[in-house]
Amino acid sequence: MDQPRENQTYLAGRLMQWALRVRARPTQDAEYSSLISRYLDNSEFRDTVRQLADGLGVTILDVGELGMIVGPQSDSVFAMPASGFHPTRGTAEERLLDGLIQVAIAATIFPRARDLSEDASYARPAVRQRQ
Numbered sequence: 001m002d003q004p005r006e007n008q009t010y011l012a013g014r015l016m017q018w019a020l021r022v023r024a025r026p027t028q029d030a031e032y033s034s035l036i037s038r039y040l041d042n043s044e045f046r047d048t049v050r051q052l053a054d055g056l057g058v059t060i061l062d063v064g065e066l067g068m069i070v071g072p073q074s075d076s077v078f079a080m081p082a083s084g085f086h087p088t089r090g091t092a093e094e095r096l097l098d099g100l101i102q103v104a105i106a107a108t109i110f111p112r113a114r115d116l117s118e119d120a121s122y123a124r125p126a127v128r129q130r131q
Helices: 008-019 030-041 043-056 092-109
Strands: 058-064 067-072
Touching: 008 030, 008 043, 008 058, 008 067, 030 043, 030 058, 030 067, 043 058
Parallel strands: none
Antiparallel strands: 058 067
C-alpha cells in the first residue's frame, strides 16, 4: 500500500532513512534537502521526527547543511556495547589496545575544525584498510 507523499509520519520516516545513510548529503539530493528544510521550518514536523527518532532509540545530534546527524541511545538496536567489539578479549592490555585503536579510527574519520568550514557537497574518501 502506497503512503501519501504529504503524510507527516511517512516524511519523518523518509528523513530518518536519509539520516541513517552515512554518505548522504542534502546538497546531493533534492528530497533530503527538502526534508531538512521542512524539519528546520515546521515545528509540527520537527516534533514528529523527534518522536520517531526517540521510538527508534536514536538521538538527533544536529540538523543542518551536512544533513541530520544521529547517534544511538544506550538501549537502541543501533547501539553496540563495548563488549560487542571483542567479546573474547579479556585482559586489561587487550582492552587498552582496543581503546587506542578506536581512538585512532575516530581521529582519522571525524572532521577537524577546518574541515567543517569546507564545501558540504564534497564527499570525503572512504577509510580503507591498507593491504
